[in-house]
Amino acid sequence: MDDYELVRDVPDAETFCALREAAGMSPRSLDGARRGLPNTVFGVHVDAAGETVAMARIVGDSGTVYQITDMAVHPDHQGRGIGTRMMDELVAYLDREAPEDAYVNLLADVEGFYERWGFESTAPASRGMFLRTNASEDP
Template sequence: MAPTTSPALPAGYTLHAGYPDIPSYLQLRSASGLTPKSPAQAAPIASNSWYGCYIAFEGTPVAMGRIIGDGGWYFHIADMATLPDHQRKGLGQVVLTELLAYIARNAPHDETKGECPYVTLFADGPGKRLYEKNGFQVAAPKQTGMQIYDRRVVPGQWA
């Protein structure tokens, strides 16, 4: 687990618990290189995530991340994104540290009982170094990530 105190933010940046508004969320995703989403896809994020945080610069959201999971043992880091003009300033480290610290503070954790949070994420090329620096390891060959993505659901089957 990562340290439970966030690194200092550069001047003008502030860390907030919660989620950016939907237009900011959508803009952060697309501008940072994540797959664009629609307002309908973004709408349930705040109510269906376990925790999230974002960093604002002079009031505008410029970096974000969130945790989806059950609150018991399984946690998935998602939507890690920083606007290109604000990258290379340590903002991703601050967001990731905050997310991991929230898990450490709030998830059941007692190693003597075998209670340890299971934290996963999908890493793209630019984020891989950040995640490895924070203790994440490639799961292969023991585990392989799999997905069904960008398909239309037909009742009772995948098209």
């Protein structure tokens, strides 16, 4: 991580959208990113040579529920401990700021990564679900 700088803030909306795409994540609209990013509870991004190469953030109500989301590392920078460093920062924030018995969740696309911070699968007790809006389709 010597060549990388961790910044305790979210990237701008354009960088957010581009980094999600580069990391192979589902797209988010620029309008959605511009609306949503200011509502971040806590976020980090990682810069290398003046370019943002990774990001992660926490969203929620800052009291009862938090969600870790938008964890992305550009493929050219994966395997260097950047994701671990970002998760360490997010979990440290939760340890400091989240009230007792707050619920922290995430949806993971990577097996075996988040468990080291105590995350467990909810199945079969519960299951993750989602609904994606699509304003471009006619009703």
